[in-house]
Amino acid sequence: MQTSFTPEQLSDPHVAESEKILRRCVHCGFCTATCPTYVTLGNELDSPRGRIYLIKDMLENDRPADREVVTHIDRCLSCLACTTTCPSGVDYMHLIDHARVHIEQTYRRPLADRMIRGLLAAILPYPARFRAALALARIARPLAPFLRRIKPLAPLAAMLDLAPRRAAKRPAATVPAALPPTRGRVILLEGCAQPTLDPGINAATVRLLTRLGIAVATPKGEGCCGALVHHMGRELQALDFARRNIDVWMREVDAGGLDAILITASGCGTTIKDYGHMLRLDPLYAEKAATISALAKDITEYLSTLDLEVLPKRDLVVAYHSACSLQHGQKITALPKLLLKTAGFTVRDPAEGHLCCGSAGTYNILQPEISATLKQRKVKNIEATKPDVIAAGNIGCLTQIASGTAIPIVHTVELLDWAYGGPKPVKLNG
Structure with a gap:
């Protein structure tokens, strides 16, 4: 992709990096086939290629973000499926990160949006505040249908919907002593x-x-x-x-x-x-x-580096959900499934495993409608494998998928702990 940044603009290292990323894009469109928002909405501007055009225009012209740019950038899940697909090695992750910083610095969001984002930033990263907020959310859950009818307040309804119906039990702090010698x-x-x-x-x-x-x-x-x-x-x-x-x-x-x-x-x-x-x-x-x-x-x-013992087969079918941040962000795809198979579980891959479940950090709160559509699609594909349990490696995915299915879902490491001598995961006791 041709760019026309001025030397003055390129003196900013962030702009210079984004310019190099933009120049790698060859407009091939392979990314559109694996982008969850394009597959869902069918809008070119809601594809990585479309967003790249918007970002290029905004940065080249050195102008503040406008409502159209913000709308389509906000809809990006940062699932990074496009980086897995891209044949040109476009570093979309760092480009979209730069665009979001530019938006935060140059665009004044509507009051309700500013308040909700400020609330999330002030609560979610702090465990004590988050626990208190979840307790309040459980009490306020009946208000969710009313809030959902007021579009600017729909994210608040999503927060109430996603809150667990009971507080998580904190497990006992005691753990077995390390086996000598320490490895x-x-x-x-x-x-x-x-x-x-x-x-x-x-x-x-x-x-x-x-x-x-x-x-x-x-x-x-x-x-x-x-x-x-x-x-x-x-x-x-x-x-x-x-x-x-x-x-x-x-x-x-x-x-x-x-x-x-x-x-x-x-x-x-x-x-x-x-x-x-x-x-x-x-x-x-x-x-x-x-x-x-x-x-x-x-x-x-x-x-995977510890050479775990191969265990006998057990009568339990696991549908493995590959979190986007694991398969696209970290390029870890086969290792979790191999560990589960080594531990004796039968592992099945749901269809469209490359597509996001719609969690994506705070996305299921800030973009509840798109998130709900993606969740429904993900759950349908998982349930089609007829599993006894679902395994995943990210808390956002676990929470999102659990809200759409009755099949128990646990972290991969909980199944491995059970297989190698630990207690059975609580969610499987039902």
């Missing part, structure tokens, strides 16, 4: 939304790793990875979260003997693996951020 030492990201919505996931991870002889550290002081606000264009807040985590984790790195930083929420994993890029221009953090990104691994990525 390694890792940090486990505790996270923000996941331990609030389903604390059993990290508990299963600690149990499994400990039985395998892996020492697990959860350093005090870490917080949200920054993904939630990063995808809303709130870059300063996202970078503050990143720097805080880097400071905490680098103390563990400097102490020596750290094999990996493990993440059980793949949306967080994609962002942490991108810390090196996000902070590349920060002279104080660039090198440290790159170190942290290199250590970051999805839990299935790490477990």
Whole structure:
């Protein structure tokens, strides 16, 4: 794609990077076939190619974002299916990130939209606030039908719909002692939304790793990875979260003997693996951020290095949902399924596995109609495999899909923990 940025514009490193990305696009349109919003809406401007044109025009002309641009950029899930499909290697992730920052800096959203986004940014990354908000949401759930009829307030209705009907039980803190000799030492990201919505996931991870002889550290002081606000264009807040985590984790790195930083929420994993890029221009953090990104691994990525025992077949069919942030963002596709098969489970792949379930961080709140359509399509494909249980590797997907089906859905690591000596996942006891 030809561009016409001025030398002055290209002196901005963010613009210069976006210009290089834009020039790689050859207009082939392969991305449209795998883009969930284009497949759903059929609008060229709701495809990666269409959004690239809008971003190019906005940045080249150095103009503030307008309502049309914001509408179509907001509809992007950042699922990154287009990057998997693109034959030219267009770095769509960093282009759309830049566009969102530009929107946040130059566009004044309607009051209701500003309030809802501000509310999400002030609550979701903070576990204590999030737990309090969920308690209030359970009480206010009867108001959802009324809020849904008022379009600017539809996101509030979506928040009430997605809130679990009961508070998640926090599992016992005790874990078995590590098997001698200790085979390694890792940090486990505790996270923000996941331990609030389903604390059993990290508990299963600690149990499994400990039985395998892996020492697990959860350093005090870490917080949200920054993904939630990063995808809303709130870059300063996202970078503050990143720097805080880097400071905490680098103390563990400097102490020596750290094999990996493990993440059980793949949306967080994609962002942490991108810390090196996000902070590349920060002279104080660039090198440290790159170190942290290199250590970051999805839990299935790490477990695949431990040569787990092949277990006998068990009578349980698992439909594996591949989270977009795992298959497109981190390019991890086969490892989770291989681990489940090694543990004795029968694994089935739903049709259209490349398409997003519609969760995408805060997307199911901010774009409830498109999200609901994608959820319905995803659930239909999963149920067609006639599974006993659904497995996935991201808390957003788990919450989204669970709201559309009666089939139990658990994190992949919960099934692995069970197979290798841990308790049966609570959601399978029904």
